[in-house]
Amino acid sequence: MSKKVNMNIKVEYLTRVEGHGNIVVNVKDGSLGACRLDIVEAPRFFEGMLRGRSIFEAQHITSRICGICACGHSLSSIQAAEDAIGFKPSQQTIDLRKLLLHYEILDSHILHIYLLVAPDLLGVPSFSPLIKTHNAVVRRALRMKKTCNDVCDILVGRHIHPISSVVGGFTKLPREKDLEAMHKHLTDMRVDMDETVQLASTLKFPEFDRETEYVGLVSDDNEYPLLMGDIGSSDGVRMKKKDYKKITNEFIVPHSSAKHAKLSRESYATGALARLNLNAKKLHPKAKKVADALGFKTKWTNPYLNTAAQLVECVHCIEDSIAIIERYQKKGINHNEEVIVGLNENKQIPVKAGNGVGAVEVPRGILFHNYEVDKDGIIKNANCIIPTNQNVNNIEHDMKKLVPEILDKGQEKVTLALEMLVRAYDPCISCSAHFLDVKFVK
Amino acid sequence: MKREIIRNSEFEVKKGRIVSTRQMTKIEKFFEIALADEEPLGHDPGQFVEVSLFGVGEAPISIASSPTKRGTFDLCVRAVGKFTNALHKLKEGDEVGIRGPFGKGFPVQTLEGNDLLILAGGLGIVPLRSLIDYVRANRRDFGKVTILLGCRTPKDMLFGDEVDEWNKRLDVNFSCTFDKADPEWSGNVGVITSLIPGVNLDPEHTYAVVVGPPIMYKFVIKELLAKMIPDTHIILSLERHMKCGIGKCGHCQIQGIFCCQDGPVFKYSELKNIKGAI
């Protein structure tokens, strides 16, 4: 490390991430001073606003926390809400929710890989120059994105702020021709997916390693756990969803409107990389093959490889979605399960007082929703812990290790490396600023 | 879904070329238009066309020139919204679409041989110009012609030069009034109704032709009736929202009447019992 380096990096309004964040790094005489990721998104006070609203509105409102993972928020919110009022969804509902979650992960990962990360790896400032230089890639990306969108449209009305997925089940269930259409979209997508894997294997990810604790859902069955399961970590932690607060250990730091989290060590990571590190055995065989091809052994400790992990998950999601659809094509969907909810004026779904937690693996990691409702199903308290919030602390620790290692490359390179690092986590800053600490008044 | 081309569809437009344009006031612009091969439009004074700009829309616009004018016809358009503003941006040589002419114009055959009292308020001068020009071209077929014109201010006056000419002609009685005076104006000030009592007319043999904004009609008709003009001798032109021009879209309907086909020109006797018409 060269000695008298001075560096002042301030990336304001970090681009190609969801929401507003700044990177601040101060190096004086070769030693690292400030090194932070500031979350500067305007707070929107969701958990405050939820008070007094019906539990049946929770998913509609919390879906609006974030446009990119709207289905994820919606699913976690529904899980928490149903837990709170003691409603048990049917197997069909659970399966279709899994399908929706696959779509969500697929959609978000594709957006991230192509629109947000690829420009860095291909050495351009954004997606638009690629239209000229890599037109086929761009078209493929948009086509895949559109497919994700189209299958979501069929299943829940639209991808951004899903319509028919609600507490209790679905207000509209797919018909025969809908299943057919989704099946066709997904099988058609395989070609593009193969080419994406091809492309990815030619990309060079920056080299950097920092082993950390990896947190995600775990389960005892053979399914790659995304919707259901307990909370687990690579350091051997295992806990019920209900105990999520012990795990996230949130603390506020002054520079950020997002809260930081830690578990067994100074920080932990959640997201595609963590999931792969915890559950790779359970991936669909085709996805496992892709992981192998990308050089995955038992664990990846390079955070830049989160993008590669996302790629593996894309393959898994496509294949498992096709499997779910085929199951229901055989068995048929029971349309009598369609629910009519609104504000539950027709009391289709029984309500009682309670406190419920939802924990769902969304694209960026584990997402917790927690509601406390009274006997009429009115929300008394709400809390939500976003994966990005959990990751921010880990990102800062990565940055602290990374900066000294590459300091001699000059400010421009360091800045780019940091931006790429932050982007690799696919942070969703809009989410992070929306829910912060909540004191549950007991 | 199958697709077929229709000949003679009512939605077909003819191409019209803008031969000349002139900004008349801040918000009114004049357009002289020729159809392909200078094909005559074949209209009666008082009829209107649907002017069309693909991508923007259509609007009904009165024909401002007499059928006696050869080769071209005139429009005068006030910029009030989406379509009219877009039209104002056009210049000489540009194309517009034309459907029509539509509706019933002024009953010139009936008017022939009679005295005419023409009352124009504001933009009402536009369709009336087609009648005035027609009358001038066939001056001998008509009796005494009186033109009364009402405008907001002298600046708002349309066809100013032509009006001056009417004024100078010995075979036309002309008066003009402004709602609001301006320092250079030394003539009448007030609404158009104030001019009517001063007109000397032979009610039995006079037809009054009135075009103006909706509120003008009530008051003018009252004055005309007071002058003993029979209600069959009062001719009006109405403005309504119109979409098709062929009496189907329903927008211009006044009770059982479709303004675009049954009008826009009516005798007061036809309208007086129709609530909502005036």
Place this chain on the structure above:
Amino acid sequence: MNKPKVAFFDFACCEGCQLQVANLGEQLLDILGVIDVVEFREVMSEKWNKEYDVAIIEGSITTPHAVDRIKKIRKRSKVLIAYGSCATIGGINGMKNNFELDEIREHVYPDNAKHFPTIPTMAVDQVVKVDYYVNGCPIYPPEFLKVIKAVLKGIPYAVPDKAVCAECKLNENVCMYEKGVICLGPVTKAGCNSWCINNGNICYGCRGVVTNPQEQAQNDIMVKYKISLDLMLNKMNMYNKCREIDKDE
């Protein structure tokens, strides 16, 4: 003709409406063929320092800083589009205005409230002049295309001012009231092709209230279906709370 310079800006929002653009798929390339996107923080790093032909604003105005920022953007933009419910009517962020500002701030940031200056949520046109509106949470892509084309063509776009019910009927949905739940379709501006009802849900009013909601008739209906005023207001306040700011003035 030079391609117009278009910039996207986000204020307090979920950024979902921007994503709707990405969801257009390959059609997006057609749009990019006729406009020149010069700033779009979410997907590109480039910045632009000259005048914008078109600024597309997403999100509501919720902080003093945002007020300054939107005013600056307005000054630099020939045409300004309010994009999505948050920008056009305040949207979901307006629910904050149901509470005392200090109270909600302290509820959320018990110890750090002072770090988070906040003002009542406002729609963009409650701060600066807006030329075009694309309503909806999220925006309805076909309508967005219509608006973009109107902008490019230089002609106005009028948001439909009739009720969602009109479109709902055209889609032959069974009315939610017949199913025993309340729907805001009768008071909400159409233009979304009754998206939510087509998918079995109710209308939440995300496109804003029609100009003349026929209040007397609405009251009758509330009586008929035994809906309390509180419940109705509560539902209306989900998206349409910011309306009250105009009423006060």
Place this chain on the structure above:
Amino acid sequence: MKYVILKKNKLDEFIVNLSKQKKVMAPVSKGYNNYAFEEVTRGGQIALKYIPTILPPKKYFMPQYETVVEYDTKDGKQNMEAIVEYDEMILFGVHTCDLAGIQSLNVVFSDRPKDLNYIIRKNKIILIGLECNDYCDEHASCKLVNNELPNGGYDLFFTDLGDFFLVHVNTWEGENLISLTKVFEPADDIHMKKREKLRAKKREIFKNEVKINPDQIPDLFDRSHNSKVWYKLGERCLSCGNCTNVCPTCHCFDVEDEINLDLKTGKRIRIWDSCQHESFAKVAGGENFRRKAAGRQRHRYFRKFKYPVDKFSRYFCTGCGRCSRTCMADIRLKETLDDLIKESI
């Protein structure tokens, strides 16, 4: 005049056969006693006992979004082609009220100047009627306007007589279908007698629903222009336009230009509009000729019971009851007529 019969158990075969030739549209159940005309391929999908569908079959005759012109304004030109788009189809199971609705539209659009888009499309649609053996529900007023029995306007007409349909073959197209599908059998006297019995029973069931001699309705309306009834309706009406959307004879439309991204090509479309919307009769100057809901409601009723009677000698209310069924504000056609009658005596 030719009659044939179709055994009930052959209906499926008939529909399957038909749907191989053309699109077949028929009433299907949407739940909650709501029905809609949708494409079917099997007899089992059809709701044979149904109350009037949410939208009447007019949606096939004048679609909600209909291209009338395709244009190209390259180089500032106004090039265009007037076009019509259509699907050849067979409408199965159309009630007598809806047949009357289609007849009303036929009258309007073939009145000069003719609307070729409508006429061309209409000629591509084959109509198979279905008799109502009983009232649909309390909103129907088909007897008032004599629509409880068929008055023509169909190619085939089905009467459900238990285990078979008696089918009236009315046109050459109908004849054609019969011979193509090969599932019909000749009708004999017994079949005809069964229908006579049904018709006799129907005479008992269907009674004028409103206490007025139908001939006096135009007169009633003449006297009712200033009736308080309109003002009361005006206060209750939401101006949502549902009543006109669902009405089989309402046909007001708007015309709009759709433009492609090249900003040069596009199409001119016509879209359903409603006289109940506040801006319907507004003109550029700001004047609105039907500013109040009361005036708009009056206009709607006059367009059913007065103006078309003067112009075309037929009621433009078919008695289907859709407007009453759909109105959230409970504005009921029969009630409105009753109120007008009460007020005028």
